[in-house]
Amino acid sequence: MMAQLKQVRPTVFEPPRADFEILSRAIYGKPLVYLDSAASAQKPRQVVDAMNAFAANDYANVHRGVHYLSAAATQAYEAARGTMQRFLNAAQADEIVFTKGGTEAINLVAYSWLAPRIRAGDEIVLTVMEHHSNIVPWHFLRERQGAVLCWVDVRDDGSLDADALDAAIGAKTKLVAVAHMSNVLGTVTPLKDIVARAHAKGVPVLADGCQGAVHATVDVRGLDVDFYALTGHKLYGPTGIGALYAKRAHLEAMRPFNGGGEMIREVTRDFVTYADPPARFEAGTPPIIESVGLAAALDYVSSFDRNAVKAHEAALYSHAREAVREFDWLRVIGDAAGKGAILSFESAGMHAHDVATVLDREGVAVRAGHHCAQPLMERYGVASTIRASFALYNTREEVDALIEGLHKARKILTR
Amino acid sequence: MNDDLRELYQEVILDHSRHPRHFGALAGATHSGQGYNPLCGDRVAVYLAVDGGRIADIKFEGKGCAISQASASLMTDMLVGRTIAEAEKLMGGFLHLVKGEDAADLQGDDRERLNVMAGVSAFPMRVKCATLAWHTMKSALEGGAAAKTE
Numbered sequence: 432m433m434a435q436l437k438q439v440r441p442t443v444f445e446p447p448r449a450d451f452e453i454l455s456r457a458i459y460g461k462p463l464v465y466l467d468s469a470a471s472a473q474k475p476r477q478v479v480d481a482m483n484a485f486a487a488n489d490y491a492n493v494h495r496g497v498h499y500l501s502a503a504a505t506q507a508y509e510a511a512r513g514t515m516q517r518f519l520n521a522a523q524a525d526e527i528v529f530t531k532g533g534t535e536a537i538n539l540v541a542y543s544w545l546a547p548r549i550r551a552g553d554e555i556v557l558t559v560m561e562h563h564s565n566i567v568p569w570h571f572l573r574e575r576q577g578a579v580l581c582w583v584d585v586r587d588d589g590s591l592d593a594d595a596l597d598a599a600i601g602a603k604t605k606l607v608a609v610a611h612m613s614n615v616l617g618t619v620t621p622l623k624d625i626v627a628r629a630h631a632k633g634v635p636v637l638a639d640g641c642q643g644a645v646h647a648t649v650d651v652r653g654l655d656v657d658f659y660a661l662t663g664h665k666l667y668g669p670t671g672i673g674a675l676y677a678k679r680a681h682l683e684a685m686r687p688f689n690g691g692g693e694m695i696r697e698v699t700r701d702f703v704t705y706a707d708p709p710a711r712f713e714a715g716t717p718p719i720i721e722s723v724g725l726a727a728a729l730d731y732v733s734s735f736d737r738n739a740v741k742a743h744e745a746a747l748y749s750h751a752r753e754a755v756r757e758f759d760w761l762r763v764i765g766d767a768a769g770k771g772a773i774l775s776f777e778s779a780g781m782h783a784h785d786v787a788t789v790l791d792r793e794g795v796a797v798r799a800g801h802h803c804a805q806p807l808m809e810r811y812g813v814a815s816t817i818r819a820s821f822a823l824y825n826t827r828e829e830v831d832a833l834i835e836g837l838h839k840a841r842k843i844l845t846r
Numbered sequence: 847m848n849d850d851l852r853e854l855y856q857e858v859i860l861d862h863s864r865h866p867r868h869f870g871a872l873a874g875a876t877h878s879g880q881g882y883n884p885l886c887g888d889r890v891a892v893y894l895a896v897d898g899g900r901i902a903d904i905k906f907e908g909k910g911c912a913i914s915q916a917s918a919s920l921m922t923d924m925l926v927g928r929t930i931a932e933a934e935k936l937m938g939g940f941l942h943l944v945k946g947e948d949a950a951d952l953q954g955d956d957r958e959r960l961n962v963m964a965g966v967s968a969f970p971m972r973v974k975c976a977t978l979a980w981h982t983m984k985s986a987l988e989g990g991a992a993a994k995t996e
Binding site for chain 2: 814844
């Protein structure tokens, strides 16, 4: 048998529209054009079906009864942990803690890892493009324990200068907290480089991967990152579940977070001992049905050639970016090289909410506001922006609908 | 053009938002209030000079969407010269109007002038933009804390 030559023809990615029932519905009589996936992605039937089937046939609480269904549910829940481990290329499944979402994952690190290790005057390095979920937990430590927040600026094009970040890491730095990808600018940060430089100074790094994990393959071992937080609902999975990856040694050394069932070894009237990680950080009944949905979502995402998806999203972004060049009344915020498929802009003489309202009536869903990134809005001197974010199911025609809608907004709002 | 949109962004509204009336600070204000909508970042500050139970002068400053700024501008136009009691009645009527509720307490000329804001009721997500200035006015008259709509 002749050895087959590997085909080198470029992959043409066909958006799997049929998997997403919601994409065929109408909004105000117009086809839905959903460009708000950076806020939350739509769910494919593979995810919806997996959750329905599990809830209908296999559901029980986990880690408790000895009965058949409890064992089956526990197996499904722990299998989901394994799926997340492989998705992130973590060394062990028990380096994955399931949380309520990305926000809780970061709060867990702040409370259980950093708070007991930080003293007044110690520093946390973060960038001005962080989402509030990667800012406010550190403000808690500033308010309560006197931690100092050291802000690293971005360049005007939204890119992050790794040298500037490196320079901000000093003898008092206890943690670097940085987005893998900005939810406003689309900037992808040089995470591997940041981690290497921080480690050279003995400082651990937390990456907020809520956007980053959606748009690129994540290899936590390759990155050597200490903590990686992500959420399910932006990854085409359900709400109510996310995960924290943390190196085993960090997890072992972390104090418990919420107290309750599941996270203990033994409870008496006089003392309590705690379970090993990850159970130590998963008090109470976890999001069981959601874990099944999350695993289905990760399988779904992984079923595609992820580079082809990335190229598809990049092509949508370029098409939109080129189209808005002709609008001299529009200012794009975030033009970093290699950025993800997020287009943020402000428009002269038109407020973001008014533009979004006009677009909405055209069936075009975008986000208008500060995107939970107020320090970044301040950095660019804007109160709010309009953000169109592109996902694997979007099409070139939908970008055209956005552009058409912007023409219309201009006509209505500046007449 | 979509009829709801035409109704929402009618010329009077766009004109008020581009050329706001009574815009600026007020020296010698007896009452003032600050309003903020943390969801969209709209801000409004209102200043009043109340003399003998009557709103002798009124000014506002603000930044935000066309609806929030037009509503604030229109409000200042409508309230100047009125007694506090009249102002409160008008504010109540306005809130009914933009929420699409029965606004029977708004009569005659008042009803006619405020009707330009009635289109907001078809946009539930935008009602808070329209009400921000009015809530701020209410808290200024009551001397209370900063108004917030979210």
